Amino acid sequence: MSMSMSMYRTPCAAVSRIRRSPLAFLASEIRNLSTTTRRCIDMEDYPTEKIRNFSVVAHIDHGKSTLSDRLLELTNTIKPGQNQQVLDKLEVERERGITVKANSSSMLYDYKGDKYLLNLIDTPGHVDFSYEVSRSLGACDGALLLVDATQGIQAQTLSVFELASQRNLKIIPVINKIDLPAAEPDAVIEQVLMQFDLDIDSALPISAKSGLNVEKVLHAIVDQIPPPPPSPTPPRQQPLKALLFDSYFDKFRGAVSLIKIESGSIQKGDVVVSHHSKSRYTVGEVGVLNPAEKPTTHLQHGQVGYLVCGMKESSEAHIGDTIYKQSQPVEPLPGFQPVKPMVFAGVFPVDNKDFLRLEENVKRLTLNDPSVTVNRESSNALGQGCRVGFLGQLHLDVFRQRLEDEHDSEVIITAPTVPYKVIQGGEERIVRVPSDFPEPHDLSNKKVSLFEPYVNAEVIVPDEYLGSVIELMSAHRGDQVAFNYLENSNPPRVHLKYHVPLAEIVTDFYAKLKSATSGYASFEYQQADYVASDLVKLNMLIHHRPVDALAMIVHRSKSMDVAKHWVSKLKDVIPKQQFEVAIQAAIGQKPIARETIKAMRMNVTEGLYGGHFDRKLKKLNQQKRGKAKLKTKAVGNIHLPQSAFYDLMKS
Template sequence: MLQQACCFSSEAAPVEDALPSAAAAASLPPVTPFDPAVDPASGFVRGKYTVSHFTPDRIRNFSIIAHVDHGKSTLADRLLEVTGAIAYGGQAQYLDKLQVERERGITVKAQTVSLVHRHCGADYLLNLIDTPGHVDFSYEVSRSLSACQGALLLVDASQGVQAQTVANFFLAFEQELAIVPVLNKIDMESAEPQRVAQQMKDAFDIEPSECLKVSAKTGLGLQTVLEAVVQRIPPPQGNPTGDLRMLLFDAYHDEYRGVVCLVEVLDGRVQKGEKITSVATGTNYEVLEVGLLAPNPTPTGQLLTGQVGYMLVGMKDTRSARVGDTWHHQRRPVPALPGFKPAKSMVFAGIFPLSAAGFEQLHAAMDRLTLNDASVTVRRENSNALGAGFRCGFLGLLHMDVFRQRLEQEHGASVIVTAPTVPCRVVLPSGEELELQNPAEFPLNQKIAEVWEPTVAATVVTPNEFIGAIMQLCQDRRGEMQEHAVLGTGRTLLKYHLPLAELGGDFYDELKSISSGYASFDYEEAEYRKADLQRLDILINTEAVDALARIVHRDKAQAVGRRLCTKLRELMDRQQFEVVLQASAGGKIVARETLRAFRKNVLAKCYGGDISRKRKLLEKQKEGKKRMRRLGSVDVAQEVFHELMKAGNK
């Protein structure tokens, strides 16, 4: 007997140790995760289980952490199936709810689900959190780990240890979580579990004998994963009879029910109808609904010590939910938990509607989307070239791209996103310090004492044959090597300090290109560093276009300016007069291109005669073109901005 096939249901059906075939799965009785009928008097779910059935010693809270595309969501699907939470052969990537997650095959938002597993005749409540793998969403991982006592460290048995594997391991290690190493995809012909296990030994000092070998795709070895969760991950430590103390570790907005708060009960218990207080804000709330996600929100009437679930308290805006906050019963205060560092924007970009008429639609779409993504900072901005829009801060380049895609897909907004920039600090001779998020704010014709730019601590894991090319790439991007370590046979770990601005554009594409796709990359925020930066402006007929301003290193100003001018000449429509395109940096013109005018052949009728007559006609045309240039304005199509944003960061 692997497991009770139905959790929180009235009947339990056995499931065999290995996943059944499609035919066998079709013959299984339909699985209902919870009986939704709730006894309003007691608040308990009618059925086989209630939340009081699970004391803290029979609860396991764990997360799945891994590098991108190592099989987190697939493993979560299999665990849901073998524990009866969902039917076999159902929707793939069940916990990835967003359209962008399914299209890109990545996890953007951490998801929580409660499962029941039978071990040695006793039922255990397993609270699983599936986390993102990309570096931009590492804040989601750190928040999720705070509600866990252990983590499954998932590694692809064919690809081995990757950069985000290293980062996630140390996130879990710093929080003193029990780590269960799992080698996934062992059914692939290219899998080398012994070699990868040795890599984990070299990188994390994990003994190869501790590594579980599974295939999330076929279900091979899943029994060992569930047993290891129960045996190796400790139960939550809390006082069931003490005063209520809850950790708010995440929140999302539901269109019909408002803000759904995800909480872990550390001490005591919380019941529907009770009054609770936020330590961070001092606001009082009434618990309108409380329950488990299994996987759909299911009211249980109460949550007990060690349990992870959701609560509705009548909150309307996720900004009111301070993630990392401590909640307690009203007028019964408890010591506050350490909380989390607020998410800090690392990349900024302007978002503008394609046409001025679309601003109100964009404004409404931004309001709705930021309800579910409080890590995005938004402020109003006006551009001479693009009109009214917003200056937004993101956690990284992928975060920015996902946000733009969600605006277009989920809310139907047509937008232009300016080139991503990073904040910088400008120190004036008087000692005044300016924090700039928009390149157009960089002071011109004014003395500047210092300019400081943010840097990142970057980690690259690569096969040995690509080390030279990757080191050259990092050096070209103004990187400073910090560490060079060997990970067993054939793989090397490099650590660099890199300017954050250099990660934009094609850095990641170049890294993948020169390493044939085998190198992996991860970074985390580091300190600010003094740099020789200046503002680069693009001038069209001597008029600066604020939307195209960049802050670049002095050594690269000419190359970036030339690329932008060349690209702009290719994209812009010709006018009736000559248009001069220039790049200006440090008070000097560093690049120039000329967009030739449409011109009538005024010499067509001069098939002969004196040359002076031809000159007279050409001079007359030339004067007319000058007058037209003074009186006419250059209109730049919105599509030109959209294409041009990609040119300057290469």
Template sequence: MKNIRNFCIIAHIDHGKSTLADRLLEITKTVSEREMQAQVLDSMDLEKERGITIKSHAIQMDYEQDGEKYILNLIDTPGHVDFSYEVSRSIAACEGALLIIDSTQGIQAQTISNLYLALEHDLEIIPILNKMDLPNAMPEVVEDQIIDLIGCDRSDIIRASGKTGEGVEEILRRIVASVPAPKGDPEAPLQALIFDSVFNPFRGVIAYFKILNGSMSKGDLVKFVNTKKEYDVDEVGVLRLGMEPRKMLGTGDVGYIISGIKMAKEVKVGDTITHKERPCDKAIEGFEEVKPMVFAGVYPIESDDYEDLRAAMEKLQLNDASLTYEPESSAALGFGFRCGFLGMLHMEIIQERLDREFDMNVITTVPNVSYLVHTTDGETIQVYNPSGLPSANKIMEIEEPFIRAQIITKSDFIGQVMTLCMEKRGLMTKQDYLTAERAELTFDMPLGEIVFDFYDKLKSISKGYASFDYHMIGFKPAKLVRLDILLNGEMVDALSSLIHFDNAYNLGRRMCEKLRELIPRQQFDIAIQAAIGAKIIARETIKAVRKDVTAKCYGGDITRKRKLLEKQKKGKKRMKQVGNVEVPQKAFLAVLKLD
């Protein structure tokens, strides 16, 4: 046990952690030259295409130093703010962390928040300056920032390059010297923490775990504490590039268990595995329940695919524990699911994965957040979508979720960043200059304002330099209204949205204009209206397509023409009573894309 080292890699997105992980695997000869490729741990096509890590990946390496053999368990983690839940799980399974900082960009917002996660779990931090081979690297400046942030000595910071392999040997030596060996009692009852799981169509659910106390062997009867289910261990082993079976795993080991679990629901990430005969006294703590930030409805395009979509969601949730979903139905779109995501990138990735891995074509409704509604009866209800809102006379007040956003940007862009945040109803609480060039701004903002396009706008006004991180700070009262869209007086529930009073008029008008372009003309006039409660705030009319009934009258008395026109008018009136308006699919999608 004293020769085991468990560590993870934390960094901001694009600071080169996957490339550095490749070098570590190469030097320890975990991956042969034939199998070596760029970003070897990023197994999804999506990860390779976008150059980002979405899932945490665990891999075991052997390393020899001064004649002693060490086992290094590395967990590579994502860097994007939407996947911080993955990072919190990896940190719970480690004793040390490599903090990687790009020597050309310096410290970014996500680096700081991941570092705090690691410090809360008392991990040993090894600071590393990456990308030292680039001509625009500024090691001294960035080293000063690191010393300010974690208070280490300048000699503790390792200068490295994932591309050339410089400094990688030193990183391995430092891991062996600084990261503590796992603590635990090999004789105690088994206590293992599940930190990830995947679904294999042939072997069922495979859970990845770290043993804190005791040991686990093939053939044991184990029990999952939270779900209270019992299983026989068919196979245990360690995670190399593939899975390697072992007879038994001891305290401090990271590995996988296959026990023929068929149902995705039976494995919970963060659960504890113990023996049926000698159970441990209590489950392991240290996991935060995942809190979805953005909610959207996901509906199959063909209503017959509902059951397939449910199966696809279950399998996706196994692979990505931060996805939450519950069934809901809509008059316009049929049956579907109300899903909770950690952010807009997360939502985009889930849509892509449904399409690629399960061939599911889905429509996603307008993303929104959850609100607290206090009614006149003294009740408090949580509302995820506009149709769940009680009638206006029953609402006392609505509270919306607020976040504290930390934005680190170059000093040149402070003005534009402030303007953007103020437009989104943000309130500035703090401004710090980290160096002469870079400032950290702290804003309190409504979450509902940033779920749409805030991140994209922030990147474009700061030319890609600003980094952004946020956490929830609670709920505050807000003047929110429900904006409804009516077609000929009938409400279309899928187009309703909860919105701040100041933005309602603008959005209502733009939605009406957009729908007028996209809804095909009928034999009768169609009125498109935007309403708040009973008050209409915008209206557009689609004119009827009409036949010229007076074409056959030439000359003659005007009353003949009038008689024909009156007859046509009656027909149109009758048609308007029985005719209904179909909203085409592309009209839904276009309205959802309104920024």
């Protein structure tokens, strides 16, 4: 064996040389021992021309995870049968049947007498997780565009195709679910090819569930998707440039980074540097996900795998970072275009004592999701918490569920808000919390201008539901900008484009759309611009005292409906007191909606039998004076308990 080859084989032989005392075999050491005893993959068997990096992109529920399962089975990466959503590893993904996190797996595939390394990345389909798709495509050279043969092109199909096209990836159209009775594969193929101007011979009709024609997909991946660009010199003679495109946290080993090697090579023992933080690390292990971690001798140009290098804090694995060798400094890779969260909500622990634990759990979840922003926030009603920014309402809801499922953190999420723009006295600022919004007396000054974010929304719906969709969009202040029928669509379907305020679609809009169209509509949106708007701050008052955590910014035309809705909800969760409690919604000092919780009344005359009526009247007057005193003393102040907040925000 040559010296260069022996360098790369050292991790596999390391087990025979381990000498440790019994006390050294802690949980982390046992884990390291188990990984090194597994058979290492020699990456010299897979030169650059034998590597294919690809992704599966599609609208939600078109079968991405099912196709991934079949590809893993056909390449003997996993055993056939009893496999459902292998790459959907989060509990929330399995419960909801959706992909939230992009996950990858390397497949070893023998084709026409040659060995190929196929790196698959399964991506989300919902619009809120489009950043996951964009980030994953950055590590790919091609993409499978999956379309449901019973539904045809949907809104997110257009979006993910655009993302793949922007990166000049080779796109292979795959028409799924052709075995269903309602499938129209020929019509959908023609629709896809015309819409996206693709080669008519490139479309592959399959059934991912039954495995029909899925083998042809593997052939197309090898034959049509190009390998990574060739290296001008041998990888070991090039400086290392590795793009960190994802990560996850292991409580024994710290942050585990997923990387794509753009040039050079990396192996155990190398000393590497993070370009983002300038921190230095020693490589402890490299490997591929197969789909579980499998150590390799090394990783080299064009390959995708994982890196363990002792990053103890989750924040050290910066998405888009460039990893290089200490001895060979390099210019950083372009990384990823940062995205701005457009939905903000307060996240508070049910028990104030749990804040530090909650903050740490939030940081862990944001490790591999740079689209989430976190800042500390304090509320008079809820105590210490975090103001967290998300890409959308589903993103927020999934984040909450992951906190509960993975970290056992029961939290209170305040009503979501969007970032508003305020121009006052020539100074521009972004308002993300209602407490920073100008008061009515400031708004009376003509020098104050208010703007709210709008989005460009697209809806694809069967024409029989067209009226319901137009009515719904109008009720949510949407302006129609385009209307056309999709060709070769049966039944006829309409593609609508709207300019609509973001605040109108971040709560229950999607559920209303599905309800209005019996689930047949698809919806997608992208950030657009800020538009001047008539906005007001709605304060919720309990017993004439404002509750900061319940304040919200709304359009003036919606203020009355929103006010009535919230005072009614509050009436249901606030317990009765010994005196009458007023619940009000107000704009400035002017109440616009009110509910009243009647006082509890103790029967003070219960023990009086016989006697004059004046005795009973005296007791009743004493009770009345006592209730009046309660209203003026501190004990009469109503504090909404944490449990009531929790019930309020869940309802």
